[in-house]
Amino acid sequence: MESELRYERLAGELASLIEQGVLVHGDRLPSVRRLADERRLSVSTVVQAMRRLELRGLVEARPQSGYFVCRPPLPHREPAARSTPEAASSVDISQRLVRLMQAGLQPGVVPLAAALPANSLLPIAALQRLYAGVARRYPRLLEGGSHVDIDSPQLVRQLVRRSLAWGGPLAADEIVITNSCTEALDLCLRTVTRPGDTVAVESPAYYLMLQLLETLGLKALEIPTDPRTGMSVEALELATRQGGVAAVLLVSNGSNPLGCLMPDDRKRALAALTASRGIPLIEDDVYGDLHAGEQRPWPIKAFDRDGNVMLCASFSKSLSPSLRIGFVAAGQRARAVALRKMVGSGGTSPVTQAVLAEYLASTAYERHLRKLRRAYRDQVAAMQAAVARYFPAETRIAQPQAGYVLWVELPEGIDCTACLTQALAAQVAYVPGELFSASGMYRNCLRLNCGNPHTPAIEDAVRRLGAIFSAVG
Amino acid sequence: MESELRYERLAGELASLIEQGVLVHGDRLPSVRRLADERRLSVSTVVQAMRRLELRGLVEARPQSGYFVCRPPLPHREPAARSTPEAASSVDISQRLVRLMQAGLQPGVVPLAAALPANSLLPIAALQRLYAGVARRYPRLLEGGSHVDIDSPQLVRQLVRRSLAWGGPLAADEIVITNSCTEALDLCLRTVTRPGDTVAVESPAYYLMLQLLETLGLKALEIPTDPRTGMSVEALELATRQGGVAAVLLVSNGSNPLGCLMPDDRKRALAALTASRGIPLIEDDVYGDLHAGEQRPWPIKAFDRDGNVMLCASFSKSLSPSLRIGFVAAGQRARAVALRKMVGSGGTSPVTQAVLAEYLASTAYERHLRKLRRAYRDQVAAMQAAVARYFPAETRIAQPQAGYVLWVELPEGIDCTACLTQALAAQVAYVPGELFSASGMYRNCLRLNCGNPHTPAIEDAVRRLGAIFSAVG
Numbered sequence: 006m007e008s009e010l011r012y013e014r015l016a017g018e019l020a021s022l023i024e025q026g027v028l029v030h031g032d033r034l035p036s037v038r039r040l041a042d043e044r045r046l047s048v049s050t051v052v053q054a055m056r057r058l059e060l061r062g063l064v065e066a067r068p069q070s071g072y073f074v075c076r077p078p079l080p081h082r083e084p085a086a087r088s089t090p091e092a093a094s095s096v097d098i099s100q101r102l103v104r105l106m107q108a109g110l111q112p113g114v115v116p117l118a119a120a121l122p123a124n125s126l127l128p129i130a131a132l133q134r135l136y137a138g139v140a141r142r143y144p145r146l147l148e149g150g151s152h153v154d155i156d157s158p159q160l161v162r163q164l165v166r167r168s169l170a171w172g173g174p175l176a177a178d179e180i181v182i183t184n185s186c187t188e189a190l191d192l193c194l195r196t197v198t199r200p201g202d203t204v205a206v207e208s209p210a211y212y213l214m215l216q217l218l219e220t221l222g223l224k225a226l227e228i229p230t231d232p233r234t235g236m237s238v239e240a241l242e243l244a245t246r247q248g249g250v251a252a253v254l255l256v257s258n259g260s261n262p263l264g265c266l267m268p269d270d271r272k273r274a275l276a277a278l279t280a281s282r283g284i285p286l287i288e289d290d291v292y293g294d295l296h297a298g299e300q301r302p303w304p305i306k307a308f309d310r311d312g313n314v315m316l317c318a319s320f321s322k323s324l325s326p327s328l329r330i331g332f333v334a335a336g337q338r339a340r341a342v343a344l345r346k347m348v349g350s351g352g353t354s355p356v357t358q359a360v361l362a363e364y365l366a367s368t369a370y371e372r373h374l375r376k377l378r379r380a381y382r383d384q385v386a387a388m389q390a391a392v393a394r395y396f397p398a399e400t401r402i403a404q405p406q407a408g409y410v411l412w413v414e415l416p417e418g419i420d421c422t423a424c425l426t427q428a429l430a431a432q433v434a435y436v437p438g439e440l441f442s443a444s445g446m447y448r449n450c451l452r453l454n455c456g457n458p459h460t461p462a463i464e465d466a467v468r469r470l471g472a473i474f475s476a477v478g
Numbered sequence: 479m480e481s482e483l484r485y486e487r488l489a490g491e492l493a494s495l496i497e498q499g500v501l502v503h504g505d506r507l508p509s510v511r512r513l514a515d516e517r518r519l520s521v522s523t524v525v526q527a528m529r530r531l532e533l534r535g536l537v538e539a540r541p542q543s544g545y546f547v548c549r550p551p552l553p554h555r556e557p558a559a560r561s562t563p564e565a566a567s568s569v570d571i572s573q574r575l576v577r578l579m580q581a582g583l584q585p586g587v588v589p590l591a592a593a594l595p596a597n598s599l600l601p602i603a604a605l606q607r608l609y610a611g612v613a614r615r616y617p618r619l620l621e622g623g624s625h626v627d628i629d630s631p632q633l634v635r636q637l638v639r640r641s642l643a644w645g646g647p648l649a650a651d652e653i654v655i656t657n658s659c660t661e662a663l664d665l666c667l668r669t670v671t672r673p674g675d676t677v678a679v680e681s682p683a684y685y686l687m688l689q690l691l692e693t694l695g696l697k698a699l700e701i702p703t704d705p706r707t708g709m710s711v712e713a714l715e716l717a718t719r720q721g722g723v724a725a726v727l728l729v730s731n732g733s734n735p736l737g738c739l740m741p742d743d744r745k746r747a748l749a750a751l752t753a754s755r756g757i758p759l760i761e762d763d764v765y766g767d768l769h770a771g772e773q774r775p776w777p778i779k780a781f782d783r784d785g786n787v788m789l790c791a792s793f794s795k796s797l798s799p800s801l802r803i804g805f806v807a808a809g810q811r812a813r814a815v816a817l818r819k820m821v822g823s824g825g826t827s828p829v830t831q832a833v834l835a836e837y838l839a840s841t842a843y844e845r846h847l848r849k850l851r852r853a854y855r856d857q858v859a860a861m862q863a864a865v866a867r868y869f870p871a872e873t874r875i876a877q878p879q880a881g882y883v884l885w886v887e888l889p890e891g892i893d894c895t896a897c898l899t900q901a902l903a904a905q906v907a908y909v910p911g912e913l914f915s916a917s918g919m920y921r922n923c924l925r926l927n928c929g930n931p932h933t934p935a936i937e938d939a940v941r942r943l944g945a946i947f948s949a950v951g
Contacts, residue, residue, distance in 0.1 A: 099817055099821065121622055124621040124622060127620075129617045129620045129621060130617070132613075132620045133613045133614060133620060134613075136609060136610070136613030136620075137609070137613045139609075140606045140607075140609030140610045140613070141606060141610055146800060147600075147602045147609075147798055148597040148600060148602060148798065148800060149594055149595050149597060149600055149794075149799045150597060153799045153800055153802075183823075184657050184802075184823050184826075185823055185824040187821070187822065187823055187824045188822065188823040188824070191823065195693075199673065199695070200672065213821065217821055217822070220668075220817070220818055220821050222672070321622075325620055325621065325622050326626045326824075326825075327620050327621060327622065327626055327828050329626075329824070329825065329826065329827045344572055344576065348660070348664075348689045348692075348693050349660065349661065349664040349690070349693060350657050350658055350664065351657070351658040351660045351661070351794075351799075351802070352799075352802065353657075353802065354802045356800065356830070357829070357830075
């Protein structure tokens with residue numbers, strides 16, 4: 006802990022010298038040996054500090070020569086909110102998306118498409134031990150009794166406990182355990198809509214949410230969304246004035262792809278607006294634990310006085326997608342959601358619920374989250390720097406407040422869907438912007454996954470992408 | 479193995495003496511010691527044989543006196559197929575069912591309601607070892623990589639291998655792994671229907687299937703069903719002549735609640751009829767491995783030449799409900815089902831898929847099934863005998879060909895829904911017949927779970943039920 010603080014401090018000091026322009030592009034940093042002597046630090050502490058600066062894209066190691074300050078990223082501009090069509094759109098993206106995702110999973114392709122974390126960042130060994138221990142200690146979990154249809158009280162208790170940090174507590178009896186956050190969203194949508202209904206979503210919106218609307222026969226009404234502060238409450242107010250919106254579906258903390266974080270006053274206003282108009286609000290908080298700032302942001306649920314918000318989340322982004330456990334705190338609609346879960350898929354794995362409950366009961370999750378948040382901050386910063394270095398000059402780059410995806414807006418006229426073929430030929434995958442819109446917006450945008458440590462291979466992949474876009478731009 | 483055969487042989491001989499009337503009600507059997515001497519068997523072998531006869535309801539132990547032949551069951555009549563309404567019905571059973579199931583799970587209530595197996599019959603220790611071993615040996619299963627969204631090739635291979643015994647092989651690329659058979663049915667229904675559509679079902683039909691139709695806004699068209707040979711193909715032919723039926727949903731092997739088994743020529747005719755009319759057939763084969771006869775019956779899928787049958791199953795009834803793994807072999811609709819699964823709930827637990835694949839790859843499952851089938855045959859026979867002993871004389875009792883539930887038809891005028899209150903007060907639960915119909919049929923019927931060894935407590939519970947029904951009849 007102490008040595009962690011030391012290298013953090015050194016890295017921070019050097020970073021601020023670079024950001025202030027005291028050290029500039031091409032400057033050689035003092036040698037590791039010298040820094041260690043002068044600062045009375047161990048060599049390994051200095052090396053760790055350098056490694057962090059490398060990951061943030063601020064310095065690069067040159068063989069036999071030491072560390073040098075990188076070319077500074079251009080002061081990058083952020084994307085702005087866009088106006089959206091007034092009418093709701095049918096959704097039709099699934100087939101394109103499936104082909105794309107399969108192409109992006111070919112061996113050798115640099116994985117900048119799917120929002121997946123690096124395996125090296127996950128607590129695999131701890132989960133292995135927990136699975137083995139739980140299976141050994143609790144044979145009852147493998148029995149066929151009635152407990153199968155009942156959510157683990159231990160896991161529900163841990164979720165309630167954690168919710169204290171999110172403006173909670175949630176009520177234990179409003180929680181339904183699911184197989185994923187996706188299943189939670191699906192259950193909520195099926196509970197409050199009928200095919201043909203219209204659902205208000207962010208613009209851009211996470212493509213899986215659009216796919217959900219597609220498979221349920223729902224229309225998407227895209228609401229202008231600020232890349233910093235999220236869905237426009239004013240626009241939603243206008244759009245719902247005449248009725249006709251069956252639900253609102255959004256991510257208030259670290260929306261995918263923008264990474265925006267809604268300020269508390271907006272969350273409060275949104276909770277009040279939807280409750281007053283009787284429109285159920287479905288909130289996905291899967292990135293809430295991966296906030297870039299110091300404080301764990303609250304979900305909209307924390308500002309809900311009416312049981313109208315249905316908070317969905319999972320541990321796929323923060324622990325491991327392999328667990329297949331999510332949940333929903335469904336407020337006044339908890340019984341309807343629970344019935345739909347029981348009828349439509351039955352209970353959720355008792356073994357995995359116990360594994361997750363034991364992990365959350367320990368202090369391991371908090372330690373793991375601190376590590377993960379630091380890594381994602383660095384990886385996003387390094388990706389931003391790389392994009393600024395290699396992409397066309399007019400490129401706008403988002404400033405995500407949570408999560409590990411990066412939204413990039415290229416100059417008008419560059420068609421990211423068309424360029425994807427070239428990118429895949431150059432062994433790089435990304436998600437083209439149009440998949441985040443039901444109405445065909447965002448063709449000049451793309452989303453990059455920053456879930457992996459920013460290696461030279463990733464840096465080079467971004468360079469190749471930049472060359473492709475510069476050639477067509 | 480050898481000693482198993484010996485006690486089986488002795489039990490079989492004694493049973494046939496009882497069934498032939500050589501030994502009659504009240505006769506004392508030769509003592510265990512004498513039988514062991516005469517037959518040159520060990521005492522424990524003879525005790526095992528007696529225990530089997532007890533479980534079948536043929537003999538009873540009297541303290542200090544030995545084993546005596548029980549009162550023979552009345553030669554019981556079986557229920558007959560009933561005619562059904564011509565129009566499809568909206569379904570509205572969920573709320574009643576939830577209350578009922580919760581009441582049936584109270585401590586102290588004899589569990590004759592939910593179709594759950596006794597834990598003592600399940601291979602819990604083997605599953606514990608497999609979970610621990612899989613978690614230790616395959617850390618990759620706990621990672622966050624792209625494998626999460628891909629079904630385990632090992633498990634798919636085992637399913638294909640097993641399908642050779644069901645008239646298979648299934649094609650690996652038509653299989654979608656799910657979280658349960660229920661989820662498989664839900665995915666199939668959502669793939670081939672829209673709310674307001676009509677689905678043809680058996681009559682009586684499994685209440686969970688009716689609930690699925692209810693939550694999806696579908697109507698149920700009840701087709702007359704023979705308690706021995708299943709859904710009437712002739713009636714279905716008539717009902718689908720004018721169009722308007724979006725899907726057929728049934729259990730061809732061991733239908734719940736009747737336990738009927740459709741003969742092969744009916745299965746072939748049903749596959750041909752539905753294919754020729756373009757009506758998707760969704761088949762639940764969750765009881766196929768629990769056949770009472772010698773041969774593993776084939777599903778309708780085995781007679782399907784058109785990819786029109788969607789075969790759904792799981793290992794909840796034959797292995798443990800805790801696994802939460804099912805599958806569907808969806809034929810020509812496999813890609814649509816797979817997409818819906820991915821969008822609506824994501825991948826299925828990689829750890830549990832590996833556990834199940836390893837179990838199926840061993841010889842343990844076949845040994846386990848032999849034991850389970852024998853137990854269920856005995857338990858069903860004992861329950862039939864008890865019902866014949868204690869229920870009103872005009873009672874009809876089904877003769878299930880697979881599975882472990884027993885359908886009982888009381889004389890007209892006895893209202894099993896009304897009697898349930900008294901039954902619960904007497905600490906016995908069952909499922910009243912009306913929950914197996916969307917149109918309110920079967921109020922004089924009920925379903926009994928035979929998943930538990932037929933203990934004196936269960937015998938006495940059936941006696942208490944019989945007293946309640948006799949009092950109102």
